[in-house]
Amino acid sequence: MADYEITSTRGKEMLTYLPRYYETSRVMKAILQAQGSEFDKLRQALDEVLNQFFVSTATWGLERWEKELGLPPAEDQPESERRDRIISRLRGYGTATIYVVKKVAESYDKGAVDVIEDFEGYTVTIRFVDTTGVPPNLEDLKAAVRAVVPAHLDLKYEFNYFIWDEWDAKNETWDAFDSLALTWDQLEVRS
Numbered sequence: 116m117a118d119y120e121i122t123s124t125r126g127k128e129m130l131t132y133l134p135r136y137y138e139t140s141r142v143m144k145a146i147l148q149a150q151g152s153e154f155d156k157l158r159q160a161l162d163e164v165l166n167q168f169f170v171s172t173a174t175w176g177l178e179r180w181e182k183e184l185g186l187p188p189a190e191d192q193p194e195s196e197r198r199d200r201i202i203s204r205l206r207g208y209g210t211a212t213i214y215v216v217k218k219v220a221e222s223y224d225k226g227a228v229d230v231i232e233d234f235e236g237y238t239v240t241i242r243f244v245d246t247t248g249v250p251p252n253l254e255d256l257k258a259a260v261r262a263v264v265p266a267h268l269d270l271k272y273e274f275n276y277f278i279w280d281e282w283d284a285k286n287e288t289w290d291a292f293d294s295l296a297l298t299w300d301q302l303e304v305r306s
Contacts, residue, residue: 126155130147170205173198177201192252200252204262206222211264213230216264219259220241220256239264239270239271240273241260242273243274247277
């Protein structure tokens with residue numbers, strides 16, 4: 116007859132609190148397996164609820180975060196974009212300094228930026244540093260930055276694109292270029 120095994124994490128842990136002679140008891144192992152699997156389920160449910168208290172791990176709790184921050188619900192967006200919106204709103208409270216604007220913009224995926232102020236022109240320029248082409252979720256990023264920057268300042272956005280000088284600097288041949296088989300849109304955002 117095979118020994119009854121405890122597969123539950125909590126069941127194994129509970130066995131360590133008992134005297135050693137229970138280690139051979141099939142009845143005690145069955146009890147610890149049953150109780151331990153229930154405790155495992157409880158722990159998993161508690162961890163899932165705890166995850167909702169942090170934007171970076173929230174899933175079904177994102178709707179609550181959006182509601183709490185006054186953001187329109189966006190169930191049609193991927194969770195990563197919804198998290199970006201929430202984090203930018205959380206970072207966007209306070210005085211509109213370059214630091215705050217930078218933190219709000221960088222809360223979005225591929226959002227490393229330089230913030231350039233033009234005092235005489237009443238303009239703030241957001242220059243994307245680590246992204247070639249237009250970053251994903253740009254409209255939400257623009258809305259978040261607009262919510263932080265005072266209304267009397269104009270906002271401009273500058274994007275990076277792959278340019279011919281970069282291709283020339285690689286000393287590649289035209290055959291190598293042709294072998295890439297890229298469309299113009301793909302070539303513009305190539306890094």
